[in-house]
Amino acid sequence: MKAPVPALELFHQMVRMRRFEEALSELWHQGRISGELHLGIGEEGIVAGVLDHLIEGDALALDHRPTPALVGRGTDLSLLALEMVGAETGLCRGHGGHMHLFDPERLAASSGIVGAAGPMACGFALSHQRLRPGRIAVAFSGESAINQGMMLESLNLAAVWELPVLFVVKDNGWAITTRSAEMTGGTLRKRAEGFGIAYTKVRGADVGAVWRAVGPMIDDLRRGRGPAMLHATCHRPSGHFEHDPLIRMVTSPREFAAESGPLTRSLADGSGGRIRDRIGGMRRVISTAAGMRVHLSKRRGDPVTRLEQTLDATAVARVRAAVEKEILSTLAEVGSP
Amino acid sequence: MTEFGAAIDLALGHAMVDDPKIVVFGEDTPLLRRELLVRFGPERVRPTPISESAFLGAAVGAALGGLRPVVEVQLVDFLMVGLSALVNEAAKIEAFSGGRWNVPIVVRATCGGGYGDAGQHEQALWGMLAGVPGLAVVVPSTPADAAGLMRASIENDGPVVFLEHKLLSRQWRDAMAGGRRESVTFDVPPDGADGPVLDPPPPVPLGSAIERRLGGDVTLISLGVGVHRCLSASEELGERGVECTVIDVRSVAPLDRAAIETAARRTGRVVAVDEDYTRGGLSGEIAAVVAEAGISARFARVTTEDTIPYARHLEDATLPNVDRIVSAVESLLD
Numbered sequence: 001m002k003a004p005v006p007a008l009e010l011f012h013q014m015v016r017m018r019r020f021e022e023a024l025s026e027l028w029h030q031g032r033i034s035g036e037l038h039l040g041i042g043e044e045g046i047v048a049g050v051l052d053h054l055i056e057g058d059a060l061a062l063d064h065r066p067t068p069a070l071v072g073r074g075t076d077l078s079l080l081a082l083e084m085v086g087a088e089t090g091l092c093r094g095h096g097g098h099m100h101l102f103d104p105e106r107l108a109a110s111s112g113i114v115g116a117a118g119p120m121a122c123g124f125a126l127s128h129q130r131l132r133p134g135r136i137a138v139a140f141s142g143e144s145a146i147n148q149g150m151m152l153e154s155l156n157l158a159a160v161w162e163l164p165v166l167f168v169v170k171d172n173g174w175a176i177t178t179r180s181a182e183m184t185g186g187t188l189r190k191r192a193e194g195f196g197i198a199y200t201k202v203r204g205a206d207v208g209a210v211w212r213a214v215g216p217m218i219d220d221l222r223r224g225r226g227p228a229m230l231h232a233t234c235h236r237p238s239g240h241f242e243h244d245p246l247i248r249m250v251t252s253p254r255e256f257a258a259e260s261g262p263l264t265r266s267l268a269d270g271s272g273g274r275i276r277d278r279i280g281g282m283r284r285v286i287s288t289a290a291g292m293r294v295h296l297s298k299r300r301g302d303p304v305t306r307l308e309q310t311l312d313a314t315a316v317a318r319v320r321a322a323v324e325k326e327i328l329s330t331l332a333e334v335g336s337p
Numbered sequence: 338m339t340e341f342g343a344a345i346d347l348a349l350g351h352a353m354v355d356d357p358k359i360v361v362f363g364e365d366t367p368l369l370r371r372e373l374l375v376r377f378g379p380e381r382v383r384p385t386p387i388s389e390s391a392f393l394g395a396a397v398g399a400a401l402g403g404l405r406p407v408v409e410v411q412l413v414d415f416l417m418v419g420l421s422a423l424v425n426e427a428a429k430i431e432a433f434s435g436g437r438w439n440v441p442i443v444v445r446a447t448c449g450g451g452y453g454d455a456g457q458h459e460q461a462l463w464g465m466l467a468g469v470p471g472l473a474v475v476v477p478s479t480p481a482d483a484a485g486l487m488r489a490s491i492e493n494d495g496p497v498v499f500l501e502h503k504l505l506s507r508q509w510r511d512a513m514a515g516g517r518r519e520s521v522t523f524d525v526p527p528d529g530a531d532g533p534v535l536d537p538p539p540p541v542p543l544g545s546a547i548e549r550r551l552g553g554d555v556t557l558i559s560l561g562v563g564v565h566r567c568l569s570a571s572e573e574l575g576e577r578g579v580e581c582t583v584i585d586v587r588s589v590a591p592l593d594r595a596a597i598e599t600a601a602r603r604t605g606r607v608v609a610v611d612e613d614y615t616r617g618g619l620s621g622e623i624a625a626v627v628a629e630a631g632i633s634a635r636f637a638r639v640t641t642e643d644t645i646p647y648a649r650h651l652e653d654a655t656l657p658n659v660d661r662i663v664s665a666v667e668s669l670l671d
Contacts, residue, residue, distance in 0.1 A: 034515075035453045036513055036515070087648070095455070095646040095651065096455065097454070097648075099455065100455055100647065113418065114387045115387070147386035147388045149388060176365045178384045183385070183387075242515060243512075243517060245368070246368060263375050267375050272350075272353075273380075274378070277377060277379070280380075281376070281378045284367055284379050285368075285374065285375060288368065
């Protein structure tokens with residue numbers, strides 16, 4: 001018998017992730033969070049749909065967008081927020097920051113190196129085989145990480161060691177500002193199958209679909225049936241990180257105008273390539289910008305609003321109110337600068 | 338006045354006009370170098386997958402095949418992912434081939450901290466790279482040197498790692514530090530971020546240090562942003578009657594030993610100011626140069642001792658700063 005999708009709980013977790021990261025974005029704009037800030041806004045459907053199947057002892061290998069997974073796994077929001085503002089009382093005493101979050105109690109480790117989640121998850125899974133039978137490791141990465149040598153090596157290692165690793169590929173179609181499809185040979189399905197790894201593709205905007213797809217995969221992992229890959233599409237409206245230069249270029253008329261002068265000069269510069277090379281270069285810039293414009297115009301990809309529309313309004317209001325309360329009390333912990 | 342990053346692209350553009358064998362590739366390169374892309378076309382400026390081992394290794398092969406690749410890895414920290422191509426291939430081939438084959442590649446990457454991104458994205462790492470025979474490593478501190486060293490790096494027949502400090506480059510400050518926010522400030526050295534650059538920029542030979550300030554009491558030896566911190570410390574010390582020489586080595590390998598020896602002999606006191614880690618790197622190498630020359634000098638160093646923490650106040654204390662440089666100088670005076 002198939003269990004029903006726990007829609008309200010998934011909604012609750014997604015709203016917690018979303019609202020917490022929206023609060024982080026504000027803190028970043030206020031200058032209280034330094035450096036790059038990579039948010040997982042748009043990835044909540046994937047993260048929540050996977051995490052709901054985890055049990056105590058399962059491990060998480062996270063990428064440079066680790067926050068939603070830690071929120072969903074139960075890491076204290078205040079500890080996370082305090083870490084983001086560099087406080088001594090933060091999760092990592094202010095030493096890690098948003099890209100390097102570590103929660104040993106939940107076996108959750110993150111890395112800002114693209115692809116690093118693959119080998120990390122293999123290692124967690126190896127420790128499970130000897131120390132925690134039946135537990136699994138989940139590697140969260142973007143689709144461009146699948147072109148990293150270490151990630152491809154990890155697929156093979158996980159296969160030959162029959163490791164209980166779930167490789168979750170969050171696919172927004174963009175490798176920073178380069179379209180992933182242009183930089184990826186073949187398909188993820190064929191890559192996974194080439195290593196003998198079970199593969200399933202879902203729409204990450206549909207948290208219920210993620211939840212339903214991943215359940216049997218994780219059941220198999222717990223029974224020792226080797227690694228698996230979940231390929232989930234998603235739509236991230238804020239791009240690679242806050243103030244993504246490509247997004248600013250295509251959304252801010254002023255920044256767009258600032259580009260036109262230098263690029264026109266480059267196009268007209270006869271000391272460079274032949275005219276057809278130069279036109280080819282210009283075409284590439286324009287097509288990248290146009291591609292990002294189209295990506296940004298896709299509104300149907302939001303997992304939170306999509307699920308919200310199917311739920312009872314009173315229940316939604318109750319969840320949202322509870323989350324607002326939690327976020328407010330978290331921000332109170334962080335205080336003002 | 339030319340901005341630091343623009344100066345590098347200016348030199349690169351001139352070199353690409355002069356030599357059609359120069360190709361540019363790396364992660365996000367079509368967007369980062371969009372002016373060069375439109376000027377030279379997509380065959381010469383191309384994107385790569387996020388696959389450092391493959392595209393750095395391919396740069397080595399392309400160089401053996403007759404191209405002169407300028408490869409861009411966004412951060413020197415990411416270069417560690419594809420290090421074998423540099424350390425085991427690029428650095429070895431000239432020696433292994435008995436000098437019959439060269440690997441003319443430039444690996445361009447950002448380095449350095451000071452904007453709160455923590456120690457996986459803010460490292461210097463030039464010391465460990467410079468320790469490998471066969472690799473040249475340069476770290477400019479001004480726009481003119483950035484342009485001149487890029488030109489010389491491209492003309493060099495062996496592999497060169499060209500490191501641009503993120504605090505000096507507007508493009509990288511904007512991208513990595515969210516530098517367009519009005520709510521954040523960084524200690525950006527104005528003379529490092531913008532300065533006069535000749536067009537076309539004359540090459541700055543690899544392995545040539547430059548004296549940024551002359552004083553008889555203490556020699557400060559540094560590179561990159563550290564040079565500007567040394568100059569600020571020298572101002573402060575000058576007001577107290579302590580006169581400092583500031584040497585900007587500009588290139589970690591080859592290292593201008595003669596410049597270090599001359600200044601050390603003159604002042605008898607040497608402070609190495611190195612944003613890289615303390616052990617196994619440039620600061621110890623400077624001490625070795627002085628000792629091997631038989632110079633009797635007092636020595637101190639201001640370096641990065643630990644993993645660079647995320648919180649800005651912890652980071653400020655970890656990276657070399659003016660106060661630490663002043664204290665180090667004072668420790669040699671009594």
